[in-house]
Amino acid sequence: MSDNKTVVVLPGAKWQIPLINKLKMYGYRVLVVNPYDESPSFPYADGHLQADIFDIKSIKQYCEEEHACALITEECDIAMPVVAELGAALGYPTLSTAAARLFTDKYAMRMHCQANGFAYPEYRLCNTLDHAREFMIKLNHPVVLKPIDSNSSRGVHIVGNVEDLESCFADSLSYSRVKKAVLVERFIEGPEFTVDGVKGPNGHATLAISKKKHFAHNKSIASELYFTASDARYDYDELRSINDKLLAGTPLEFGLTHVEYKYENDRYYLIEMAARGGGNLISSHIVPFLSRFDNYSYLIDCSVNGAKSFDVEQAATLSPRCAVxxxxxxxxxxxxxxxxxxxxxxxxxxxxxxxxxxxxxxxxxxxxxxxxxxxxxxxxxxxxxxxxxxxxxxxxxxxxxxxx
Structure with missing residues (x-):
């Protein structure tokens, strides 16, 4: 373990508190970055920088002044490109800029599937409302509008007819940050699954699978994630195999993963993937319980000392343990x-x-x-x-x- 014991975590929202506590349990001095006066994680950390997490210059200076040995993010997609850029500039073990792009750009995810033989819904990258309208008319099917790189389902709309495109397209476009475009793809009616895992130099291991339910008033917002090792109707072994193969072929050197699939006509279709643990405490509470794998210890070790192979007891996938x-x-x-x-x-x-x-x-x-x-x-x-x-x-x- 590095002699330098200062680690910077960003952002400093409530979902990062379990990671902060884990770092402190291992004796690290933990600093956080968040823009708000009374950010939830500030009382748990040893110090903080009140700054926007996209303020690369200020965060870099803060890391240098505090002699940090590592920079970590968790449960936050939008921080990934920041961590990758700062990792390259400061020499920290982080995901690469190529991995950050693949795991935050939904269009890049579709191209990755297309290039590597994984199932994906029909899609088009649309810069204008006219492009989206033309694609939907040609598809003759409900579509999903997705900002290229938003988080927390912001700007995501399920559109059933062309007349509803206009207002929804403008909202989706407003949440795309790096490139002003919207991913328009065929809406898959089938059940949705989330798959959490871990990636390292020895490949990828799936650790937990959930079947999702959604709110009646908005089918893009989850109301329940039900975690079991198997399902009577759906082949979770097949899903594990697909997920491990998909993630093993990405440029992510190490880290936690969270992937969403939909099921249609006996196939699992990638919806999106992330190089972080599942949000809302899935990675900190649910995954370790189900898998018996200390995913945060692995993430911290790699973030401080560099990527290393993991050891997962695959028999845990047959466990009767379950969660919601x-x-x-x-x-x-x-x-x-x-x-x-x-x-x-x-x-x-x-x-x-x-x-x-x-x-x-x-x-x-x-x-x-x-x-x-x-x-x-x-x-x-x-x-x-x-x-x-x-x-x-x-x-x-x-x-x-x-x-x-």
């Missing part, structure tokens, strides 16, 4: 919150690892417009699927958001 990340529903139409019922149950269930409500009584809440605006969640970790279903049933019956 469940998002609370906002009562239809939203409104002012009177109270939350069932908090006592959430506190009493040992299977509930963590929960949160992103509001308090008296606040107004609305149905989620993107991933970041969901009203709350819980994570349950269980040793059997029977127990997991019992826990979920109890919570669904007793936990309620009551509006005035």
């Amino acid at each position: 990340l469940k998002f609370f529903e906002c009562p239809h139409g939203g409104g002012k919150v009177a109270r939350i019922e069932g908090i006592e149950l959430l506190n009493s269930l040992p299977d509930v690892s963590v929960y949160a409500f992103n509001f308090k009584p008296g606040d107004r809440i609305d149905e989620a417009s993107n991933d970041a605006s969901r009203v709350g969640y819980y994570i349950a970790l269980c040793n059997s699927e029977t127990r997991l279903k019992q826990v979920m049933k109890s919570i669904s019956e007793e936990v309620r958001i009551v509006l005035e």
